[in-house]
Amino acid sequence: MGRVVTPAGFGPLRRKEDVRLVRGRGRFVDDIALPGMLHGAILRSPHAHARIVSVDTSAAESHPKVRVVLTGADLAARDMAWMPTASHDVAAVLACGKVHFQGQEVAFVAAEDRYAARDALALIEVEYEPLPAVVDARTALGPGAPLVRDEQPGRTDNHVFDWESGDAAATDAEFAAAEHVSACDLVYPRVHPAPLETCGIVADADPVEGRLTVHATTQAPHTHRVLYSRIAGVPEHRIRVVAPDIGGGFGNKVAMYPGYLCAVVASTVTGRPVKWTEDRSENLMASSFARDYHMRGEIAATRDGRILAVRVQVLADHGAFNATSQPSAFPAGFFGVFTGSYDLRAAHCRVTGVHTNKAPGGVAYACSFRITEASYLVERLVDVLAHDLGLDPARLRMANLLRPEQFPHPTPTGWEYDSGDYPATLGLALEIAGYDELRAEQAALRAGYERTGRGRLLGIGLSFFTEAVGAGPRRTMDIMGLGMADGADLRVHPSGDAVLAVSCMSQGQGHETTFAQLIGHELGIPADRVQVVQGDTDRTPFGLGTYGSRSTAVSGAATVVAARRVRERARLVAGAILEIDPADLEWVPGRWQVRGNPTVGVSLTEIAAAAYSGRELPDDVEGQLDASCVYNPPNLTFPCGAYLCVVEVDPVTGEVRVRRFVAVDDCGVRINPMIVAGQVHRGLADGIGMALMELITFDPDGNHLAASFMDYLLPTSMECPSWELGETVTPSPHHPIGAKGVGESATVGSPAAVVNAVLDAIGVRHADMPLTPAQVWRAVQGRPLRPDLAIR
Ligand code: MCN
Ligand code: CUM
Numbered sequence: 001m002g003r004v005v006t007p008a009g010f011g012p013l014r015r016k017e018d019v020r021l022v023r024g025r026g027r028f029v030d031d032i033a034l035p036g037m038l039h040g041a042i043l044r045s046p047h048a049h050a051r052i053v054s055v056d057t058s059a060a061e062s063h064p065k066v067r068v069v070l071t072g073a074d075l076a077a078r079d080m081a082w083m084p085t086a087s088h089d090v091a092a093v094l095a096c097g098k099v100h101f102q103g104q105e106v107a108f109v110a111a112e113d114r115y116a117a118r119d120a121l122a123l124i125e126v127e128y129e130p131l132p133a134v135v136d137a138r139t140a141l142g143p144g145a146p147l148v149r150d151e152q153p154g155r156t157d158n159h160v161f162d163w164e165s166g167d168a169a170a171t172d173a174e175f176a177a178a179e180h181v182s183a184c185d186l187v188y189p190r191v192h193p194a195p196l197e198t199c200g201i202v203a204d205a206d207p208v209e210g211r212l213t214v215h216a217t218t219q220a221p222h223t224h225r226v227l228y229s230r231i232a233g234v235p236e237h238r239i240r241v242v243a244p245d246i247g248g249g250f251g252n253k254v255a256m257y258p259g260y261l262c263a264v265v266a267s268t269v270t271g272r273p274v275k276w277t278e279d280r281s282e283n284l285m286a287s288s289f290a291r292d293y294h295m296r297g298e299i300a301a302t303r304d305g306r307i308l309a310v311r312v313q314v315l316a317d318h319g320a321f322n323a324t325s326q327p328s329a330f331p332a333g334f335f336g337v338f339t340g341s342y343d344l345r346a347a348h349c350r351v352t353g354v355h356t357n358k359a360p361g362g363v364a365y366a367c368s369f370r371i372t373e374a375s376y377l378v379e380r381l382v383d384v385l386a387h388d389l390g391l392d393p394a395r396l397r398m399a400n401l402l403r404p405e406q407f408p409h410p411t412p413t414g415w416e417y418d419s420g421d422y423p424a425t426l427g428l429a430l431e432i433a434g435y436d437e438l439r440a441e442q443a444a445l446r447a448g449y450e451r452t453g454r455g456r457l458l459g460i461g462l463s464f465f466t467e468a469v470g471a472g473p474r475r476t477m478d479i480m481g482l483g484m485a486d487g488a489d490l491r492v493h494p495s496g497d498a499v500l501a502v503s504c505m506s507q508g509q510g511h512e513t514t515f516a517q518l519i520g521h522e523l524g525i526p527a528d529r530v531q532v533v534q535g536d537t538d539r540t541p542f543g544l545g546t547y548g549s550r551s552t553a554v555s556g557a558a559t560v561v562a563a564r565r566v567r568e569r570a571r572l573v574a575g576a577i578l579e580i581d582p583a584d585l586e587w588v589p590g591r592w593q594v595r596g597n598p599t600v601g602v603s604l605t606e607i608a609a610a611a612y613s614g615r616e617l618p619d620d621v622e623g624q625l626d627a628s629c630v631y632n633p634p635n636l637t638f639p640c641g642a643y644l645c646v647v648e649v650d651p652v653t654g655e656v657r658v659r660r661f662v663a664v665d666d667c668g669v670r671i672n673p674m675i676v677a678g679q680v681h682r683g684l685a686d687g688i689g690m691a692l693m694e695l696i697t698f699d700p701d702g703n704h705l706a707a708s709f710m711d712y713l714l715p716t717s718m719e720c721p722s723w724e725l726g727e728t729v730t731p732s733p734h735h736p737i738g739a740k741g742v743g744e745s746a747t748v749g750s751p752a753a754v755v756n757a758v759l760d761a762i763g764v765r766h767a768d769m770p771l772t773p774a775q776v777w778r779a780v781q782g783r784p785l786r787p788d789l790a791i792r
Contacts, residue, residue, distance in 0.1 A: 007737075008589050009521030012674035016527065017245075017512045026245040029200040030277050032215050037202065038067055040263050040276035041117035043107040043124050044286065045099035048135070048357040048702020049146060050128040052098055052106070059123040060109060065116035067270045069124070070108040070262055072096035080265060083231050083256060086479050087331060089160075091321035091360060093258045099128070100148055100320035101359050102704050103285035108262035110274050133357040133702035134158065137294055137317035140354040148320055148355040160322050160353030165336040166413045171348035174309035178300035182385045187768045187786060188373045190292040190317070190358075190696040191689075192284055192706075193365035194714060195507070197247025199287055200277035203263040207271050213240045216260055219253045219505055220545025225537045226482060227256050228264065236537075243535035249507035251364025254325045254547045255288050281707040288325075288362030289696055292317035293373045297338075299381045305391045307342050307400045310378060312349035322353065323360035325547070326369040327477035327484060333363050333370030334468050336413040340378035341422050341466045341640060342400045347412040357702045366686055366747035368469055368548050379463040379752035380766065387765050393462050393756070394435055398426055401464065408733070417466060417638040418740075419730040420666060426464055428726045429642035429664040435460070438646060442761075449651070456648040458659075459761025463643045465749035469741035470553025470637045479544060485632040486543030486550075488558035490519070490566055492625040494612040496605030498525050500559060501533040503543020504551035509743055510675040511551060515559055517671050521737065522563035523604055524590025541628065549741030552671070553732075558631035560736040565627035570607045572621045577602050577610050637732040637740035641665040643684075645753040649761040654777030656758055658688055658719065663750070664726035667742035668735065673727075680746045681723055687750020689715040691758070695770050 020026055057069040072094040075081040082090040095106045107124050111117035132146045139145055140158040148158050175181060201216040212234065218224045221241040229236045246253065259276045267274040278287070294315040300308045316332060318324065326333040332351040339347045363369050382400075386393040401422040402409055409417040442458040449455045474483030489501040498519055504511060516530035533539050543555060567587060574592035575582035578600065586595045593601025602610075611617070611625040646660040661684055670676050693713035696706045706712040731738025751769065758771045759779070767775060767784035778784050 007521060007669065009517055010671050013513055013517060013527055013672055015510045015513045015675065016516065017510065021245065028197055028245050028247055029202060029215050029217050032202045032244070034202060034204060034273040037273040037275055038110040038112065038266065038270060039114040039117050040108055040110045040259065040266060040274050041114070041121055042105050042259055042262070042282070043121045045095065045102060045104040045106050047099055047128055047130050048102045048133040049131040050099050051131060052095060053127040053129050055107065056125040057107065059125070060120040063111070063116065063120045063123060065112040066109055066120045067112070067272070068110045068266050070094060070265060075265065078265065080231060080261065083261060084480065085321060085323040086325045086328065087322045088328065089322035091323045093261050097151060101357050102702055103282070103359060105258040105286070108266060110266040110270060135356055135358065135698050135700055135702050137292070137315050137354050137356055140356050148357055158355040160318050160355055161331040162350070162352050163331045164348065164350045166348035167346055168348045170346040171309050171311050174346045175298065175300045175311060178308055179303045180301050180389065181298055182381065182388045183296065183298040184381060184384045184766050186295050186297065186377060186380055186766065188291040188293040188295065188376055189769055190289050190361065191365055191694045192289055192696050192712060193250035193252040194284065194712065195248030195250050195252050198278040198280060198283040199253060199257055199259070200275070201260045201263045202273055202275045203267040204273040205264065205267040211238050211240065212264065213242070214264065215242045215244060217246055217253045218243045219249045219507060219547050221505055221535055221537050222503055222542050223479065223482065223544055224256060231261065232264065241537045243505050246505070246507040250366050251290065251362065251547060252288055253507065254364055255323060255362055257287060280709065284712055285704050285707050286359050288364040289319065289359055290362065290365030290367055291373060292361050295373070295377050297377050297381045299385050301385055303389065305389055305396050305399060307344060307385070309344055309346040310339060310381065312338055312377060314349065314351040316351055316353040317356050317358065317361060318353045319356055319358040319360040321360040324363045325479065326363050327471055327479055329476065330369065334368065335370040335374045337371055337411070337415055337466060337468050338374035338378050339411050339413055340375065341402060341464045343402050343406065344412055358698060366683060366744040368467055368744045368748055371468055372748045375465040375748045376752045379465065380755065383756045383759070384765060394430055397462060397464055398423060401426060415468060416635060418635060418732050418734060420466070420638065420640045421728055421730050422464065422640060425640060425664050425666055425728045426642040428728060429644050429662050432664070432724055432726050433644045433646070433660070433662045454652065456650050457761040459647045459649055459757040459759070461645045461647070461753045461755065461757025461760055463749050463752035463756060465641055467639045467741070467745050467748055468636045469549035469639065469744065470633050471548050471550055472554070472633050473635065474632045482544060484544050485630055486554045486558055487541030487628060487630045488555060488562045489541050489628045490559070490562040490626060492566060492604070492608045494609050496525065496608040497529040499531045499533060501540040502555045502559060503540055504546040504555040505535045506546065509551065509679065510672065514671045514675055515556065518556060518559045519563055522560055523567060525604065549743035552739050553637045553735060553741045554631055554633050556739060557633065557736050558629045561629040561631060562627045565629065566625055569621065569625060569627060570604055572618055573607045573611050574602045576618050577607070634734045637668065637735055639665065639667040639740040639742055639745050641745055641749050643749045643753040645757040647754070647757040647761055649758060649776060651762055651780045654773035654775070654780065656692055656771060656776060658721050658754065660724060661721050662724045662726065663746060664728060665742060665745055666728040666730055667745065668729060668732045668740035669738040671739060676742050677725055679742050680725060683744065683746020684723055684750045685715050685720050686747040687754050688719055691751045691754035691769050691771060693770050693772060
């Protein structure tokens with residue numbers, strides 16, 4: 001660790017893409033208008049669970065502006081009623097026979113304009129026979145629970161999977177021998193990523209060329225192309241998927257949605273382009289949700305607070321279809337990192353997935369594949385342990401964190417953390433916060449409250465997280481059989497300017513800037529002379545895309561390796577120009593020069609011109625200046641962070657105000673510290689949202705109770721303090737520039753800090769999120785509610 005140095009080419013460069021984005025010149029899917037384009041709309045189920053007795057589309061079809069109406073039966077006739085999901089399940093495209101959740105897609109209309117399409121939905125007559133719904137995961141496996149997936153032959157219950165990780169026997173032995181055990185039941189409620197831009201598509205099936213062009217809001221264009229190809233039985237080269245500018249994804253735009261496929265079919269049937277854009281309620285009701293984990297955690301320790309083992313049981317609510325998007329071999333995502341940042345002797349978890357009559361729960365919402373749940377669990381457990389043993393939560397953490405000399409660290413659940421200096425990271429957060437003074441202020445405020453019965457209480461909440469980002473390697477991680485490795489193609493033009501094409505896809509993370517900076521760092525080409533091409537399967541190499549904060553760790557590594565290959569090629573050309581053995585040349589940013597004689601050398605610009613010129617080149621140099629790389633990461637990268645949240649709580653009204661938030665992140669070497677800070681700011685706001693206000697909940701009949709921003713509350717700048725950031729740097733030993741991902745770190749780490757702070761203020765051992773004023777007030781009274789009981 002030590003002093004933070006910014007390597008050449010890196011630094012707080014302003015985002016290149018903002019030149020168009022902040023001027024309203026971005027081009028989003030809904031900005032696209034093709035000649036003759038039709039507009040789609042979806043009829044959705046009003047019931048959470050019902051048999052479809054009949055569907056009559058005749059009135060809608062005779063609407064003068066309607067061009068096609070699609071039902072489940074129409075899709076079944078094309079063998080397209082069901083689509084594969086990443087988790088070896090299938091999900092309905094349009095309901096056939098029955099509906100499984102409220103808001104499920106039942107029919108699709110394409111009409112001359114958006115209004116006509118909506119009007120026509122009202123003309124479709126669907127007769128439903130309502131069935132009892134199962135909404136609570138805890139009753140889904142019980143006797144008499146309604147069967148959600150009875151269309152699957154032989155199915156008798158709502159069980160999805162059982163998965164375990166760690167050593168059960170060793171863990172049980174630690175618990176049996178431990179001096180102290182703390183246990184806690186926690187719910188990580190269902191939440192939604194709620195990006196600013198909802199999901200949408202413009203599908204254009206060209207019957208003459210036999211080509212399908214799709215403009216869609218997707219974080220993973222190549223994966224989507226493979227999916228379209230498999231579902232429609234059309235080879236990949238006949239499909240082009242373009243993701244233009246995207247107004248936020250946060251995981252919501254990883255999955256394939258029925259509206260996309262319906263638009264493709266409607267375009268095929270009508271021979272005209274079809275646009276479909278979700279509205280906000282549709283997005284909140286039917287697109288990928290996150291979390292919905294019911295967890296029982298236990299932590300074993302000595303009486304003086306040496307943590308020995310953690311044991312966890314999870315009930316995972318996957319909704320009606322197992323439509324998660326994590327690597328195939330990980331049914332509970334990367335939940336296995338629930339051992340957190342601590343030096344444990346043993347750990348074990350058992351996760352059971354169940355179906356309910358709710359929209360398919362993805363793993364989406366800045367989750368790094370369930371690490372959000374894992375991190376929240378262990379960081380809550382550590383605070384519960386501190387509460388039970390009467391220990392200070394900061395000192396308890398410091399005493400149990402992994403020490404720098406323990407890296408690379410094999411965890412009890414089979415991961416290998418690459419690097420980190422956890423004590424220094426926590427130490428810096430405590431220092432920035434002024435921890436001891438805060439505790440003194442807390443004691444004074446509490447004494448005042450106890451004397452007068454009024455006033456605010458101060459709460460100080462900590463969380464220390466370890467993230468796991470940058471999936472593959474391809475040998476152990478695939479999605480639908482596609483290995484998690486990504487490509488980068490780099491071409492330096494005769495002018496010395498460069499074009500980089502990558503498989504990842506920015507939704508606001510600033511890739512056009514940071515990936516250009518990677519080229520600047522490796523080749524000395526200024527970032528404004530590097531064009532970054534992304535989001536177009538016709539113009540970019542194959543790769544699985546942007547999620548799980550994998551772009552820097554995987555595509556970034558591919559970019560660096562490709563740039564180094566170009567540099568080596570340039571060395572040979574430089575040798576030819578200078579008539580000197582290439583082995584005698586040394587690289588300084590932007591230039592090959594003679595070792596020991598720096599006045600003799602050639603710049604990359606001169607080398608590029610020569611590589612395309614009529615000049616004779618060495619036999620093993622073909623000419624031109626380009627290179628590619630497909631990067632198969634040897635391991636994930638493991639960023640970490642120490643977060644400290646300070647809240648003021650009014651115990652009479654339950655109102656919470658976040659006064660301060662200190663976040664020290666270690667994401668290895670930072671390419672653009674300003675973009676990293678922006679990523680962290682965003683994730684911290686996520687944490688405040690989830691901890692205090694965000695909740696997707698249902699009534700017992702499965703009616704969705706949060707289908708608008710009136711009910712699904714998001715934090716604004718009003719709820720957020722001025723963030724106080726710090727950094728430590730332990731480079732990843734296996735990443736070519738030592739970078740680790742950061743895009744989801746703050747979302748993973750912050751919820752526990754906020755919850756720990758609120759509970760610390762009111763002296764309560766545990767209460768579930770979201771800690772709304774009502775929930776806090778009840779917790780003060782000693783009777784907090786379960787989040788699924790719609791706290792208002
Ligand atoms: N970066 C850096 N130095 C590092 C690490 C990252 O400069 N050591 C930069 C990267 O180059 C990139 C940004 O920070 O410009 C985020 O990088 P990374 O951690 O690699 O994450 P991804 O680019 O793969 O982004 C995905 C991640 C995920 S999975 C979600 S969800 C999320 C997030 O990013 N969605 C976002 N941040 C988001 N930010 C915005 N604005 N919009 C979203 O939808
Ligand atoms: Cu899981 S949300 Mo992000 O990985 O796209």
